[in-house]
Amino acid sequence: MLKAIKGIPLYLLALFLFIVTGLPFLIMFLTSFKGQMEFMTSPWSFPESFSLDNYKLLAELQFFGYFANSLVVSVVSVIIVILIAAMASYPLARLKFRLNRPIFILFMVGMMIPIHTTLVPIFILTNKMGLYDSLFGLIGPYIAFALPISIVIFTQFMRDIPKELEESAKMDGCSHLRLFWSIIFPLLTPAVATVAIYNFIHIWNEFIFALVLTNSTQNATLPIGLREFYGEFSVNIPGIMAALTLGSLPLLLVYFIAQEKIVTGLAAGSVKG
Amino acid sequence: MSRLQEISLDTVHVRKKKKNKDTWVIIGFIAPAFIIYGVYVIYSIFMTFYYSTFDWTGIDANMVFVGLDNYIQLFQDDVFWTSIQNNFLLVIASLLTQLPVGLIMALLLFSPIKGMRLFRSVYFMPFLMSTVAIGILFIFIYEGNYGLLNAILEGIGLESLQTAWIGKESTAIWAVIATVCWQFAPFYMILFRATMVGIPEELYEAADIDGASGWQRFKSITLPLLKPIIITSAILSVIGSLKYFDLIYVMTGGGPNNSTELMATYMYKQTFTNFNMGYGSSISFSMFIIAFIVTVFILLGDRSTRGNG
Structure with missing residues (x-):
């Protein structure tokens, strides 16, 4: 595409951006193997040895509890979002009724609503429902705020499915529920992948609801855990770097395994949204 | 009533019935998402405005209605x-x-x-x-x-x-x-x-x-x-x-x-x-x-x- 601009300055620019994006990760990773003394004397040098002491320390300190909490909350929320967003999108995309457009717009508006505008009422509501400081208390808001983008993606996708498919099924006396479940839903696989990837990244990293709606270490998710480590370790910077590395690892691993899928999925979701 | 009218009335009736049935299908499909979204997002926006008209710590039950005073204070x-x-x-x-x-x-x-x-x-x-x-x-x-x-x-x-x-x-x-x-x-x-x-x-x-x-x-x-x-x-x-x-x-x-x-x-x-x-x-x-x-x-x-x- 840029063939006309000759190579070298371009390469330097690419390399510069490569360093800017990559260096913080490299430093984080390398520092996580250092001892505290080593870090004090030469903070940015290559580690003398790849010692796993910091990681062992993390294992003793409940780190995998945070990890498990994040996994449970993310997986449960994403599965429920996929199911109920796909269901809601079915009539919105394929049936004609008077409130169709207003309901769709009402869902779509959710994408611009600041989470903070709902924070106090959700905090009070969660308390009243007895879900404060529990993983269940997080799942509700996570689902609610994942619905707008998910419904937009599903609706766009379902509109493109040819009508003939379900007309023949209707002739056979197929109910809407069966039609949705055995004909439409299986065709949604690419959209499901997009919705799952997009929401998983966001929920895995979500911070503000977790900060306000949970309190105990036992129910904290990874972002909250990382912040707690940061507070507790204060001087043990290599320990903090180990926590950051371990906390970032799952998404990075999944990314390196299924890079193309994640990148195109994310783009598809946002371009259409 | 002629036979023709009877038939057309019949189809209208059938259509109405089908439309009714569709309404329930539509409600059934949209309800789960709509309820969760409605409670956590829509309701919360209204409640935020409601809470903003009170002087309230959030901890005790003592809520004093102050109208738009919070907004006046905010502007200053x-x-x-x-x-x-x-x-x-x-x-x-x-x-x-x-x-x-x-x-x-x-x-x-x-x-x-x-x-x-x-x-x-x-x-x-x-x-x-x-x-x-x-x-x-x-x-x-x-x-x-x-x-x-x-x-x-x-x-x-x-x-x-x-x-x-x-x-x-x-x-x-x-x-x-x-x-x-x-x-x-x-x-x-x-x-x-x-x-x-x-x-x-x-x-x-x-x-x-x-x-x-x-x-x-x-x-x-x-x-x-x-x-x-x-x-x-x-x-x-x-x-x-x-x-x-x-x-x-x-x-x-x-x-x-x-x-x-x-x-x-x-x-x-x-x-x-x-x-x-x-x-x-x-x-x-x-x-x-x-x-x-x-x-x-x-x-x-x-x-x-x-x-x-």
Whole structure:
């Protein structure tokens, strides 16, 4: 595409951006193997040895509890979002009724609503429902705020499915529920992948609801855990770097395994949204 | 009643029955999503306004109705104005950094450079990291004594520029804005790249035959075709900047001396640190109004440019 601009300055620019994006990760990773003394004397040098002491320390300190909490909350929320967003999108995309457009717009508006505008009422509501400081208390808001983008993606996708498919099924006396479940839903696989990837990244990293709606270490998710480590370790910077590395690892691993899928999925979701 | 009428009445009846049945199907399918969304999002917006008309700590049951007093107080609150100013600074800075950097990255990915696959993989990594992790990481990068940025400045002989980047009022907001850009530019890179992949190669071949330069090709083929996605990205970037919270909260907490305060961090502080739930609610409802107005303006602007083009 840029063939006309000759190579070298371009390469330097690419390399510069490569360093800017990559260096913080490299430093984080390398520092996580250092001892505290080593870090004090030469903070940015290559580690003398790849010692796993910091990681062992993390294992003793409940780190995998945070990890498990994040996994449970993310997986449960994403599965429920996929199911109920796909269901809601079915009539919105394929049936004609008077409130169709207003309901769709009402869902779509959710994408611009600041989470903070709902924070106090959700905090009070969660308390009243007895879900404060529990993983269940997080799942509700996570689902609610994942619905707008998910419904937009599903609706766009379902509109493109040819009508003939379900007309023949209707002739056979197929109910809407069966039609949705055995004909439409299986065709949604690419959209499901997009919705799952997009929401998983966001929920895995979500911070503000977790900060306000949970309190105990036992129910904290990874972002909250990382912040707690940061507070507790204060001087043990290599320990903090180990926590950051371990906390970032799952998404990075999944990314390196299924890079193309994640990148195109994310783009598809946002371009259409 | 003639036979014909009877038949037509019958079909009307059947249709009505079918329509009725469809109504229940529609309700059944939409209800689960609608209830959760309605309770957590729609209801909450109204309740935020309701709470904002009270003087209330949120802990005790004592709620004093004060009408719009919280809003009057808010208009006279210097910190609130600082935070709005910072939010709009963030909006402008995001538009001017994230989108161009994302575009440059996307363009680079199409140039015939060796090792582009590796470059692409690494370029995208910041977007996958949790904001909390990024915030903590950059605290150490900006650190005044041994921080990485200062170490690099020393390495290239610019010791005079060394400073405690997020500890000083004059530099803190810029340090944070740079970090936000670092985090989100990769996202826009992905969006731009996805659109560029779809541009037919023939267009460029035709331009080559006409002897177009690289810049001409970019200006008259790539850029016009990218326009819709640039507008979408601009909307995402503006709205994202207006409700931004995480990174500031982790890195500076709004300090030093409120110099990096945003509406969201100020709202959090008032609500959950100072326990002024009523006042905090008036800040968060104002955030909603501002985000709403800005969105409407962008959509109207978008529509009018589309109409002309």
